[in-house]
Amino acid sequence: MDASTDSLARHADLDRRLVAAVKGIRVLAMLSWPATVQRAFLDGWQRGNARLPQVDYPRPDHGAAREALTAIAAEADAQHPVGDYIRRSADSWRVATDLLDAAGSAAIVEPSVRLYGRPGYRIPGGEVTNLDAARHFVTLADELDPNLVAGDAEDGIAAETLQADLQRELDAFFGPATIRVEVDPDLIAKAAAGATRIRLHSATCFSESDRNQLLQHEAFVHSLTALNGRNQPHLKSLGLNSPRITATQEGLAVFAELMTGAMDIVRMKRISLRIIAIDMALRGADFIEVFRFFLDAGQTEPESFSSAQRVFRGAPTTGGAAFTKDTVYLHGLLSVHTFFRWALRNRRLDLGRNLFAGKLSLHDVLALEPYFTSGFVAAPARLPPWLQHANGLAAMLAFSLFANRIRLDHVEAEDLVLAL
Secondary structure (H helix, E strand, C coil): CCHHHHHHHHHHHHHHHHHHHCCCCCHHHHHCCCHHHHHHHHHHHHCCCCCCCCCCCCCCCCHHHHHHHHHHHHHCCCCCHHHHHHHHHHHHHHHHHHHHHCCCCHHHHHHHHHHHCCCCCECCCCCCEHHHHHHHHHHHHHHCCHHHHCHHHCCCEEHHHHHHHHHHHHHHHHCCCCCEEEEECCCCCCEEECCCEEEEECCCEECHHHHHHHHHHHHHHHHHHHHHHHCCCCCHHHHCCCHHHHHHHHHHHHHHHHHHCCCCHHHHHHHHHHHHHHHHHHCCCCHHHHHHHHHHCCCCHHHHHHHHHHHHCCCCCCCCCCCCHHHHHHHHHHHHHHHHHHHHHCCCCHHHHHCCCCCCCHHHHHHCHHHHHHCCCCCCCCCCHHHHCCHHHHHHHHHHHHHCCCCHHHCCHHHHHHHC
16 A cells, blocks of 8 residues: 555545544534524514523533544644545534534634634625625615515415425435425424425425525535535545535535526525624624514514524524624625636636535635545535536626626716617
């Protein structure tokens, strides 16, 4: 066995240890709120006696996992691309244990920011921040004629009807019963998804936009990359939601919505409002103030509660702290969009396919490229329909690259009339 093969074998063993070490670390599940909290808050709100929600979080001992992750990171060769991937992953899982240990206190902010960033952080390649981008999209959505978007916001699909519809489509794409679609009465959010299960809130009616977003975002990105990662021959951790890949994963999922026409301005506003709300909470706003913010933005009471609880998962509801995960949506979208434009310009759209080989960051796709070539990292077994034939994607990206040369601040209405 030569040195290169020996190094890969050693890192594959570290990866197996990593998978074993993180089995009990489930960030979102451990920070989730029971449906009873929502019912109690909304009942009090409607009676004019709203009180800040009180949530008790589980307190598992992560000491053994943290010790194992520290050892794995120390043993991984940071100068080797595969070793660096394992080191980064182990470090992010270790920070996640710090976050879970801090659940319920303001101490959650520091590990949350390390994993997901802040609303005020700059977007790569630009001078604007995540918060600037969020405010831009909210303003743009609010300036549109309400009659233009009213039809898109109507909910008319019952959860049971959507369940049957999605199940048929997913069975046809992934194979029978690979991913189960279930109706869940205890879910606070409209929907939630994992590698092999998508849950729908039983008391919710869904729109056609919701259906398309669930299909493209949850099934054809989150579930698909998890299943592809589980099929990796050497790096099984590519099937896990390592906290460090969250921005790329969510960015890729929202990018998929854009590429397939599943994204609408209402959805973009909803994503953006969450980032503004995180900034509000970090600056001192409590749960009720953030809840009112979403109400004033046009969301229903159940939607406003769901949006506010996303901001306060694991954080005290009294204000001054927040769970910052939702900051990654616009940050990730703009980063992934830039990545695909760069790949087209450099004739490397094949790299975009590698993003679907598992739960990878943009950095990983570039750093691990030689190992895709050698087969140590397997090519994705499945690709979403919009990427299987890249001609349409290439056309959209090519147009985007050229259109960005046009300065809208230099264009007057008269210019457009004369141009025609």
